Amino acid sequence: MILLSIAARPIHATRRIYRGYVVALLVFLSTGLSIGMTQYAFGEFAGPLQARYGWNQTELNLSLTFAFISGILAPVIGYWTDRFGVRPVMFVSLVLIATGFTLRPFITELWHWYTLSALVYAGFPGATVLPAGKMVGLWFPNSMGRMTGVVVSGNNFGGMTMPPLAATIIALFNWELAYITFAVIMVGLAIAVMIFMREKPRDVEVEMRRTHRPRPSTSAAAARAGMSVKQAVKTWAFWLTLVGLVAATFTYQGVLTQLRQHFGENGFAPAAATSAVTFIATMGIVSKLAFGRASERFSARKMTVLSTAFQAVGVGLMILPFGGIPLIVVGVFVYSLGFGGLGALIVLVVQQTFGLREYASLMGLYQFAQIVSIAGGPVLAGRVHDDTQSFDLAFATIVGIFVFGMITLWLARQPKWE
Numbered sequence: 001m002i003l004l005s006i007a008a009r010p011i012h013a014t015r016r017i018y019r020g021y022v023v024a025l026l027v028f029l030s031t032g033l034s035i036g037m038t039q040y041a042f043g044e045f046a047g048p049l050q051a052r053y054g055w056n057q058t059e060l061n062l063s064l065t066f067a068f069i070s071g072i073l074a075p076v077i078g079y080w081t082d083r084f085g086v087r088p089v090m091f092v093s094l095v096l097i098a099t100g101f102t103l104r105p106f107i108t109e110l111w112h113w114y115t116l117s118a119l120v121y122a123g124f125p126g127a128t129v130l131p132a133g134k135m136v137g138l139w140f141p142n143s144m145g146r147m148t149g150v151v152v153s154g155n156n157f158g159g160m161t162m163p164p165l166a167a168t169i170i171a172l173f174n175w176e177l178a179y180i181t182f183a184v185i186m187v188g189l190a191i192a193v194m195i196f197m198r199e200k201p202r203d204v205e206v207e208m209r210r211t212h213r214p215r216p217s218t219s220a221a222a223a224r225a226g227m228s229v230k231q232a233v234k235t236w237a238f239w240l241t242l243v244g245l246v247a248a249t250f251t252y253q254g255v256l257t258q259l260r261q262h263f264g265e266n267g268f269a270p271a272a273a274t275s276a277v278t279f280i281a282t283m284g285i286v287s288k289l290a291f292g293r294a295s296e297r298f299s300a301r302k303m304t305v306l307s308t309a310f311q312a313v314g315v316g317l318m319i320l321p322f323g324g325i326p327l328i329v330v331g332v333f334v335y336s337l338g339f340g341g342l343g344a345l346i347v348l349v350v351q352q353t354f355g356l357r358e359y360a361s362l363m364g365l366y367q368f369a370q371i372v373s374i375a376g377g378p379v380l381a382g383r384v385h386d387d388t389q390s391f392d393l394a395f396a397t398i399v400g401i402f403v404f405g406m407i408t409l410w411l412a413r414q415p416k417w418e
Contacts, residue, residue, distance in 0.1 A: 036158020149292020226355015247405025
């Protein structure tokens with residue numbers, strides 16, 4: 001009789017797993033797999049592509065600069081996300097990425113490689129940072145910082161899992177099958193998004209009540225609260241945080257991508273240099289979780305200042321003319337404390353400063369502004385290295401940029417909104 005009674009209940013009445021965790025997992029995978037397959041696993045394909053087509057490293061690496069397309073499209077995709085919803089935009093974005101992977105085995109010319117790279121990067125905004133901030137804020141209004149840290153740590157998950165997957169398939173079969181495998185995974189994820197993703201505030205509130213989560217009405221309120229783009233751009237907070245976050249993101253293309261070579265030029269053995277970079281990526285998970293949690297007690301803006309300060313001190317220690325390898329190792333540790341947390345804090349600064357009302361549109365503008373660091377970081381590092389045979393002056397310049405960004409973030413004040 002008890003079993004019959006349970007079977008007679010509606011399915012939702014017997015469930016106690018909060019659907020928000022499923023949504024968070026989808027965003028975690030979308031963010032992590034997109035970045036893991038495109039950025040972290042890139043090096044696994046370099047050798048086979050050069051062997052097949054005879055391209056040099058410069059020609060191959062030029063495809064990475066097409067990341068600026070993500071910044072250009074981000075404001076438009078952000079607007080579409082706010083207007084049409086996360087689910088359809090996320091689905092189309094994942095399909096674009098999958099298409100770029102599917103067609104790569106059929107390329108015959110270098111421009112084909114560039115075109116498909118552009119297609120993949122066009123899907124990035126709608127598959128990564130835009131859904132992360134929007135969905136976490138909606139489904140986890142009472143633990144936004146912690147869950148943002150968890151979801152954005154998908155970047156590190158992708159970095160740890162996709163290169164080995166690609167390397168294994170390439171070793172056992174070929175690079176073409178590796179890209180086809182990536183495409184199949186992304187199509188499967190896109191289908192899962194259409195089936196399981198939900199974003200109506202009313203649905204979220206009902207789910208929170210069903211699973212007895214505290215303050216369920218806060219979700220609907222959070223979705224409506226905040227400033228419009230027109231209101232936000234009229235505040236000093238928008239421009240000061242914009243400058244501060246752009247300055248902080250010089251760490252990605254201006255520092256991180258150069259560290260492997262910098263370590264080698266300063267006496268590290270090849271394996272040790274690679275291990276140092278891997279350590280930074282691994283520590284990124286811990287840093288994201290710690291800073292995400294701290295942002296709930298202190299403001300995300302202040303935590304971003306602290307994150308950037310750790311990175312500035314760490315980079316500074318790496319370029320001091322005395323101390324040698326031991327001091328560089330200390331610098332790596334200090335740098336890693338702040339580096340990983342930045343990915344979560346960028347999302348949280350925009351969430352906390354302007355709310356969720358038009359979060360995706362606003363984040364799109366921030367992503368567009370980051371073209372400055374995406375393009376400026378590698379150019380600065382490359383030019384200085386060509387002239388001086390060292391990254392020291394470039395890194396010192398970026399430390400100055402970090403300090404300037406910390407000042408602008410500290411000066412920003414929370415605007416008033418309903």
